Amino acid sequence: MAKVQKAENTQRESLEKSVRALGGTWDPSRGMQTLRDAGYHPSEKYIREVYRRLADSGLLEKVDEHRAIYFVIEK
Template identity: 55%
Template sequence: MRALGGIWDPARGMTILRDTGFDPTEKYVRRIYRDLADAGLLTKIQDRPVQYRTTEQLH
């Protein structure tokens, strides 16, 4: 996600996962985003529609 950068919404996550051979649901992608946000890797920037951005990588 950091390599691709930008804003992440469920549609983008679903597209990326489908391109790699998975068939995710929107609910699954939202759960993954929440888990990544809880781990400090994503920051929620908007609720409706939900959007995240990657956090800055610490050196």
């Protein structure tokens, strides 16, 4: 269980680092490709969850109320 949780935290940290470094607009496909390039196999549902957490922390802002599209507002 701890190994799974550690892998999840590493994925989330990797995605957050990329979001901060690259900025701009993020949708689920961009997040999935970013994590795939880093060697992970995320689901779209997982990416949406991470985006919601990053929005709650003030890093992202949702720009489309009907779709999971976010913009980086903090560097």
